[in-house]
Amino acid sequence: DELIEEDETPVRWFRANTIKTTQDKVLKEFGHLERVYSIDDVKKGTIYHDDYIPNLFGVNPREKITSTDAYLKGRIIIQDRASCFPAFILDPVPGVDKVIDACAAPGNKTTHLASILRNIPNSIIAFERDSVRVKTLKKMCDKAGGSACISIQHGDFTDTNPDDYPDVTAMLVDPSCSGSGIFGRAFEENDTAVDGKDSKENNPYTEERLEKLSNFQFAIVKHAMMFPNLKKLVYSTCSIYPQEDERVAIRLLEDADLKKRGWKFCKRENVIPKWPRRGRVEEFSSLPDPELCAGACVRSLPKVDGGIGFFAAAFERSEGGEEEDD
Numbered sequence: 001d002e003l004i005e006e007d008e009t010p011v012r013w014f015r016a017n018t019i020k021t022t023q024d025k026v027l028k029e030f031g032h033l034e035r036v037y038s039i040d041d042v043k044k045g046t047i048y049h050d051d052y053i054p055n056l057f058g059v060n061p062r063e064k065i066t067s068t069d070a071y072l073k074g075r076i077i078i079q080d081r082a083s084c085f086p087a088f089i090l091d092p093v094p095g096v097d098k099v100i101d102a103c104a105a106p107g108n109k110t111t112h113l114a115s116i117l118r119n120i121p122n123s124i125i126a127f128e129r130d131s132v133r134v135k136t137l138k139k140m141c142d143k144a145g146g147s148a149c150i151s152i153q154h155g156d157f158t159d160t161n162p163d164d165y166p167d168v169t170a171m172l173v174d175p176s177c178s179g180s181g182i183f184g185r186a187f188e189e190n191d192t193a194v195d196g197k198d199s200k201e202n203n204p205y206t207e208e209r210l211e212k213l214s215n216f217q218f219a220i221v222k223h224a225m226m227f228p229n230l231k232k233l234v235y236s237t238c239s240i241y242p243q244e245d246e247r248v249a250i251r252l253l254e255d256a257d258l259k260k261r262g263w264k265f266c267k268r269e270n271v272i273p274k275w276p277r278r279g280r281v282e283e284f285s286s287l288p289d290p291e292l293c294a295g296a297c298v299r300s301l302p303k304v305d306g307g308i309g310f311f312a313a314a315f316e317r318s319e320g321g322e323e324e325d326d
């Protein structure tokens with residue numbers, strides 16, 4: 001077996017961009033690679049078609065992907081497996097749901113959403129407040145062929161008035177975080193920022209820094225949950241710290257305004273049920289059903305789970321959840 005360097009991802013993941021191609025065509029394009037059926041068998045010269053996320057493939061990190069025509073023309077998009085969880089869990093319905101991606105650049109999840117929404121024009125509004133990163137977002141949406149589907153808004157998502165968006169039914173909130181789950185080359189691929197900076201610069205993750213980040217994360221998701229006709233929301237981070245993960249989710253569940261609006265955790269059966277690593281049960285010990293809460297969350301550990309460290313929690317609001325005026 002080839003050794004994997006300290007800072008290297010064990011598997012390099014890419015997804016077929018179904019705006020431009022299909023998974024069968026991608027398999028043909030990479031037909032020179034031998035198909036393997038377990039992530040543990042991914043070696044140079046092989047390709048693995050993921051069990052959890054549709055249209056997703058894994059290859060050995062030494063495989064040359066970025067020089068292929070498929071990559072250069074946007075038929076495939078390099079995106080870590082766990083980073084594909086949020087859009088897949090949100091599962092918006094093409095032609096029915098209108099989606100906001102609240103923290104969009106560089107646009108991995110936005111373009112994934114466009115692909116799921118079959119690229120129907122004006123299905124997504126993507127917010128990005130950073131003026132440099134918003135350009136990257138635009139480039140990525142263009143390259144993916146999703147520009148008609150995605151309307152890019154350069155600005156702070158928390159400055160929006162939720163009542164101006166009565167047609168929005170689903171939302172992804174993937175805010176800046178410590179980036180503590182990210183390592184190696186994934187830094188560039190995911191281009192994850194804390195306040196617009198490479199998260200490497202923000203080491204070490206002091207309690208104080210984590211508290212600041214989690215307050216920001218809570219505030220931005222709470223704002224999102226105030227959108228009047230929102231039915232489903234997925235919150236995600238590439239953090240391995242419960243402060244930014246489960247504890248933010250708990251604060252949201254216990255928030256009086258959000259309770260009144262009927263926000264709850266989704267059921268595990270709708271949150272990649274077969275993915276084994278769920279939320280940390282012990283974090284939910286103060287809530288009535290810790291197992292149920294943990295089931296609404298998925299996590300991945302850096303390297304051990306085949307890519308970056310990641311967390312996602314899925315929330316939904318039942319029909320008629322918000323009857324009271326506030």
Ligand code: SAM
Pocket residue numbers: 083102103104105106107108109110127128129130133155156157158174175176177190191192193195196220
């Ligand atoms: N979802 C992206 C992807 O998968 O490609 C990665 C998002 S990155 C973790 C967080 C992004 O949110 C950064 O680009 C940051 O500038 C942006 N951001 C942070 N706070 C924001 C806010 N209040 N409004 C809009 N964008 C914000």
